[in-house]
Amino acid sequence: MRTIILKSASSYLLPVLLLFSVFILLRGHYLPGGGFVGGLVAAIAFVLDAFSNGLDKTKSVLKFHPGFLMPLGLLIAFFSGISPIIFTDMPLMTGLWAENPIPVIGYIGSALFFDLGVYLVVIGASLTIIFTISESA
């Protein structure tokens, strides 16, 4: 499937799709989107890149094994979950929110970090599965 069209398109598609996945992640709290879908879109972006440029190329773009994103994401989600216990006396998973919105991103709260964790785990898990299978096939 290494056609010229796909190949030249993918070099633009990868950053655009990644940006789009972050956009989906950030808007999730108010509009359709969120960490899970965002993660899937990012994973698709990499898979598309791997299809057009070859798996090794994509791996070298990534610099590290996508599997490392899984524990990282789980840790972020976990710490955002227990942050209310650490910073305040509120129970597990209570949402903490900043007073003022940040330009572009909007209101920042522990839920956003939780979603970020989900985002990373989804990318890590789906890429690990797909890369492993395509290597062994």
Added chain:
Amino acid sequence: MLGAVLLGLLFSFFLVFAGSYFKGRLAVLSSLVPISLFVYFLTYIPDIAQGEIIYENYEWIPSFGVNLSFTLDGLALLFALMITGVGSLVFLYTSAYLKNHKYLDRFYGYLSLFMAAMLGLVLSDNLMSLFIFWELTSISSFYLIGFNNDKADSRKSALIALGITGIGGLLLLGGAVLLGDVAGTYRISEMLAMRDVISDSPHYLLILLLIFGAAFTKSAQFPFHFWLPGAMKAPTPVSTYLHSATMVKAGVYLLFRMSPVLSGGDIWHTILIAVGAITMVYSAIHIIFRTDLKGILAYSTISALGILVFLIGIGTQAALIAAAVFIVVHALYKASLFLITGIIDHETGTRDVTQLSGLRKVLMPVAIAGFIAALISGGVPPTLGFIGKDLIYESTLHYADSAILLTGLAIITKILLFYGGFVAGVKPFMGKLPEKFSKLHLPSPLMWVPPLIMTLAGIVFGVFPGLIESAFAKPIAMTQAINYEEFHLKLWHGFTTILGLSAITITAGTVLYFTIKPKHSLENFIAKFDVVAPKDLLIKLSEGFALFSRFWTNSFQTGYLRHYLSIIVGFLTLLLGYLIFSDFSLNIDVSTLADLTIYEISILIMLLLGVLYVVFTKSRLAAVAATGVVGLSFSLLFLFYSAPDLAMTQFSVDTLTVILFVLVLYKLPKYLKLSDSKLRIKHRILSISFGTLITLLILRVLNEPKNTEISEYYADYAYKLAHGKNIVNVILVDFRGIDTMIEISVLIVAALGVFGLLKLRLKTRDKK
């Protein structure tokens, strides 16, 4: 008290990292752990002697009523001191016995873990935490019994012990839950007030049987006694610790602890007396047929445990005091005898009592310890054993029913125990020293001092019974006996019937010792009955069970995906079919439904075409693409019914699924027909009926009244509480965030599974 329980756990954890420092000369320092605990518990004696009971409570899982609540009363203190006291001596002894052993640090780790578990068990006031510590003792004793893990029979005994005590643990859990349900609390101290409620409950018998099951397996009562002689494969310090003072006493402790709560019905007394009596007589008789020193000690231990259960079954104040004193007596002499056996084994290399004689000439201090231990075990004055024996006779003689029979059984047992004690403690040291043993020399004092200390303690307590009385006997009688009466422990009671019975016991025991000599022929004789022994029956049962499970597994785990799928789907079809047709009603008011639009109709056509293509195509890749069409049509449907989040997710998931399928199927060979037409028809029928049932089920859902309470709640509070306008996302990251947390963990596990499975296979393929 929490610190005291945790110290052993922490020490064993510490040994994981610093173990190598505790293998050489520093090994003896490990004993500081039990010694400091022993001293710590000693300081409580004055308080407990005043009749105080100390409680400590730490919340653990308060919503389930499971807390770490500890109580220190006379009974707990007795056991705690025994565990730490005997533990200290065993720790000291081990440093010489297993000197320079490769895994000495591991051994200390297991030992201190076990000690911590035992302490937790006897100090727990909460039945649930008691259960947890109970299981911990089973697990840590498994490691101890199987310590020589390069020997097959050692591993096997460890497994049998774990199996038997593990079953007991399960029974205990059942009993604890049921008891907690009836009493409304898991705290034993609160259950004391519910004695009548519990014994009137319809579950009383079941509770009793479960608790008995736990206690009998742990304390090696007939017919579960066989794991104990097997457990003698362990290194001697383990046998000493497990069988004199700790592990096997846990069951006795449980019965003792629960007796004021559960002894409301007659059945409590009947069962305990019967089982205890059978065990004590049965295994006391077995002593005669043994020639291995450890075998003799094992059976005399079981017999002693039988006596304890028997006494708790009698349950009068006198019997409970007798049990408390006998627990001390047994710990002192049995631990010494085990340690002495260990020394003999260590020096001569054999435990066969027919080959051992005259060792007093080379091992004098050990011989003294052995002789005193035999005196304590035989109940000869002025040792504590004498008082213990008198108390036993006193309680049987004053029991209302069949006093003569019970006393008779007790006397027979005590005579045989007298014999066993002398064979183990005296016989190896008497007579002529064989040539081959003449070059032996006394081992390190770390080995022979501990048994001497214990035996001397047996004499001190015998001469001054007031020590035992104020520290343990009185506090125990106050908390455990139903009606407390004042009493005094004495060595000399004057010329009474009991004194006469004592004299008979000692005389008969001495006669027995001089007439019957341990012989191999006797041991071979008893081995003929092994076929009907509970041990062999159980092993056959477990072999049969293994056969059955192999058959069961083979008939379901065929390794064919289609087989698994048809079993799962077939089972679901039966279940759903029953559910739907047992109460079937479909009345959908068509007029209330919205009209079909042209968009929906076109999507439906697309869906149907996709499905039909999947079923009839001959190309795998085309089938995968067609399932993609089905998935995308669904995401369109979601979009039409205003669920954009769902549509987006479905869309991305479907894309990835198709890619995955393509990756997997790309390299497979061409499409082949592997199944015959008969099987295909069977699968078709299954698929069609399953699909029909699912359709019916979904239609049924329309019949149910709509419940909008939950969705309204989320709609109302999504912004107020969670600052989010996208309800789906708020539910995912906030309201049900823990679910999401678990889901992403599952995702990770799945990814790691795929990674591990395939990478592992790649590596083995690379090697070729």
